[in-house]
Amino acid sequence: SSSDSVVTLLDYGAGNVRSLRNAIRYLGLEIKEVQTPEDILNADRLIFPGVGAFGTAMDVLNKTGMGEALREYTEKDRPFLGICLGLQLLFDYSEENGHGKVFVYEISCSGFSLNNGSAFLVYNSQCVSVDGLGLIPGVVRRFDPSNGCRVPHIGWNALKFVKHADILEDIGNQHVYFVHSYHATPAISLAAICNFGCIEARGFIHSIPLQSPENDEWVTSTCNYGGDFITSIGRGNVNAVQFHPEKSGDVGLSILRRFLFPKLSFSKKVNGRKASKLAKRVIACLDVRANDNGDLVVTKGDQYDVREQTGENEVRNLGKPVELAGQYYRDGADEVSFLNITGFRDFPLGDLPMLEVLRRASENVFVPLTVGGGIRDFTDANGRYYSSLEVASEYFRSGADKISIGSDAVYTAEEYLKTKVKTGKSSIEQISRVYGNQAVVISIDPRRIYLNSPSDVVFKAVRVTNPGPNGEEYAWYQCTVNGGREGRPIGAYELAKAVEELGAGEILLNCIDCDGQGKGFDIDLIKLISDAVSIPVIASSGAGCAEHFSEVFSRTNASAALAAGIFHRKEVPIQSVKEHLLNEGIEVRI
Template identity: 55%
Template structure:
């Protein structure tokens, strides 16, 4: 929780709440929150802030609640088995209905639908803003006086609240690029907000022909590892080989050269933010693994990036329980917490998810609470957990030749096989396991993952397009969002995967790093195809 002491109206002068007196003496409060409602309300109660917050809000003093900071204002939430809120806003927070056919969590850039005029909405204008949540408030007669704006996702939900000087957003201003920063600026400086052009709620928001609603996301991925000199660099390789071929004239005596260096992580992430990437993903492929909590360079990359990149950041690599060299055990929740505190919004779990799935199916498909996915999801919410799947094609002549989920493929195998399944791998694609991509996706969704990053070893670096059959098979099998990865070579490949599958997002690395394709080109192609897309401005 952040407070703005009297006469300190710049974000650089915000202070963190450390006691009840801070709440009582603040001129403004910003209450951000990411996680599960039960943990948030328990923390407010444990720290003794509950009554002070209720008194502050009922006195109509300036307040901005963000995500969980909005949800705890309600009477309660059905999350975590049911929890009591502050009771300031009538109603109960409920989960989105997955039976309506849309992925849950609701993740990505969506439009605001104004219900009344407000200087703060004028600060946002027609721009999309970023949401990431599984639970929401829904407009009704009891809370209609509070509803400033709604959103559309499997029906109408409450996106923004306002009554007097109390504001709250289900969306994340701090992750909504320039639109979100303008919103926060307006909250901190009401005179500046009042000078912004008036937003006409009846005006068309699709003057460029791009449909409204949840946009399909374009994600820039940065594979980060230490080079031979110990410096972190962004690299990329085909089928996970990230070293250059050695110069035969150098006399190195090896077929492998230096780690391929495509730039510095913080600088590239900043470039992609400016270019209009909807999210940035860091995949830490350094072989440190003995002590992820002590991986200070990667934690520093996150800290520096989050100071200037105002879109969501995901980090993967080493998110697991481990025992360090001193014999101290560190649970996965602690590892994830270190990354979250350094600026990550989501963590990505890879090979450990495959091992968790093997144990899950061995138990007959029953969760036991022991996995990193379950621990992190329970504490931080499903939206904080991404599972990265690294599968490769296995061809069979007929579905009955395997126990795995198969599809009839338009790309027959080397011996004319007409069916295939996708074998999950671990250890950077070097080891195959007896779990297929659909099985793994269903398992991790049940365990509490909020999103799937779906790679494809066969397509990695090929530039021939995403494996549409794989993406369709997995996105059809689960009710959580799927990110397509591996194989993009031109802008139309993104439009193809969004038209032909249920993918919620698509990710690329090398083509962006090498400037072969610009993010703006990808979004322009999507807009021409009638696919909802966030404009970079």
């Protein structure tokens, strides 16, 4: 019937759901937009991709009457798929931008034996929380970096299945893509939160806040990231997942397919249960700029110089951006990054071809797309002012999942270190407030400056593995702007810490000295930065063979490694990098 070819989408306009729309269309369905609460109640099949922050989303849902309709729809067990925040909103409460109530969690524990009797423990933890839809018992909390995990949780994890769910039938041991800072917790066994030494604790926490979080009947899978958290729920026709099926490659598309076409039968795969850590990501990067004919091409520099050293000195041309992005997706890249490398001098919203590249790439690439270059406040030739947030929004609308900021982050960090004041007005703060920290990547372009002694500069210096040309044993890493053309009075270490405080969600760490050299990543630099911050760090610049990837993952705390040249020149396929990592015992998505 015609209703079988339509899915209703609840998009309350808080961010980028373009990726999901692309995935639904790719699977051959039409999308009906929810305009009124009745559209929810009349849906045959509803997808709710929550985006933005919990409190803001609930405000919108409550004001529009959509919240009430969602409650009714899910309570009636109508076909529902929540994604990311669309899972979290089904719970009782969240700590994310709670503005109303202050709860003191009183967690009373029972059901375990202590001195032959039952015991109570009062666990005092203050939480300002905000009400959710309240379909599922439990609280949504922030990941805690003191548990040894980087926040946001970004990347690919395999799931631990605790209960059957039709839509998860095809996952097996394969990884799915997460990006979030908050998570719902399963009914926690007491042993998981209290260290009672000799006491065997096997009870359940009965009240958070004064209400049972016994959501066992809902939980279909979990994952461990500084503790167990809920990765999917399902009961009857109501499903929700914390990860992003629309960004999880083929396996993600199969989850959507199972939800969208429940009547079709698919072959079954056995779901694995092996423990999984967050997989290390392998990212393909496309430096994009116009060549001398004005066509956008993928180029690649040697220490940031992208012009051929021979003949006409033309811009090196390594292919077409949309085609290469599609190729890398099919080859197994975990993410694809576009860097508009002349964005610092050209206004990106004037650069419509770049937006078109994004639009077209995102129609066929179902892993995360990052785009950078030229994100800053700008006044055009007609005197019209654009904020960096407007520039970023245009990138998000065109299909980016994350944006990256280079030069503007350097100026912002310099100012912040001088004044120690968070103005709330910088690009980092504004964009992360609206789109979430996880959507804001800071691209650092440092250059090594050798020193005889670390006390020769006020910036953080390290002892280098390979001494400088005059035998110098130390170096500091100077930040640059405008594609490496200008050095600034701030080090990569100082910048990284400042941007983390300002709300950046990830660092893309290049190194001008290593770029395009194929001699390996700058381990000294990557160690320095990945140990200094608790947000994920992407190592970049210098990969020349598969062994360089295992080296960077075994010797530093980088969460991902990015390369350009070796992939463009087809020297090392992405798949063989992954296989090598797997052989070295490093978890990757295959």
